[in-house]
Amino acid sequence: MSEQIPLTREQFEAALRAKGDYYHIYHPYQVAMYEGRASKEQIRGWVANRYYYQVNIPMKDAAIMANCPDSKIRQEWVQRILDHDGLPGETGGIEAWLALGEAVGLDRAQLESQELVLPGVRFAVDAYVNFARRATWKEAASSSLTELFAPQIHQSRLDTWPKHYPWIDTRGYDYFRSRLSQARRDVEHGLAITLDHYTTYESQQRMLEILQFKLDVLWTMLDAMTMAYELDRAPYHSVTDQRVWHKGIEL
């Protein structure tokens, strides 16, 4: 049997970018938010649940670094952790997300307690972190490439939310603004690693599947929020309106 011919660098990049068709920017929950159709509860639910993604991203990036023997790569990758955690005394992305939480009327302590984080969101985010722990550092690094499509989604919020949701304190928007340049820089580095590394047809197809896995993580988070905040079907809704679900099991 003849071997499949690998995609050229340009074709591979085009195939990665084509995955943008499945980005969560097209999820109805996300569309409702930027079209101004989301209720206060839906916006608050999204911010509270996305907080779990925010706090896990630096742990995901630390897992990639822990598996990476190349100091040059770590030198660049560590910036991602600093973006979210900040240096001591600085405001990082997690702090900026908490400010967004306050801007939409959520209590900081409630956000930090993670009591609003739905199990479906928790499982999806955990799948991403666990993948990064177990995969090779290159595959885990490449899985961040949904960020190719992130500047557009952050910009769409900056363009539409202040108009649609005058009740949101505009100081909350700093997170989205700072991610515009941070995501572009991340993508440059992540894309270079990815285009250099996957040079066989099989490995390129595997990488495209990994990117689909990551798209699934993001889409599934919004599915869980749709159930809870749009369809009024939070977990256990048929038996109780209490938030009885687990709040994370530390291992």
Ligand SMILES: O=C(O)c1cc(C(=O)O)c2c(n1)C(=O)C(=O)c1cc(C(=O)O)[nH]c1-2
């Ligand atoms: O708001 C969004 O829609 C969105 C999506 C993504 C993404 O595509 O994974 C990230 C972010 N935001 C983000 O703010 C962020 O810091 C981030 C890091 C990563 C990653 O996989 O390492 N994705 C994303």
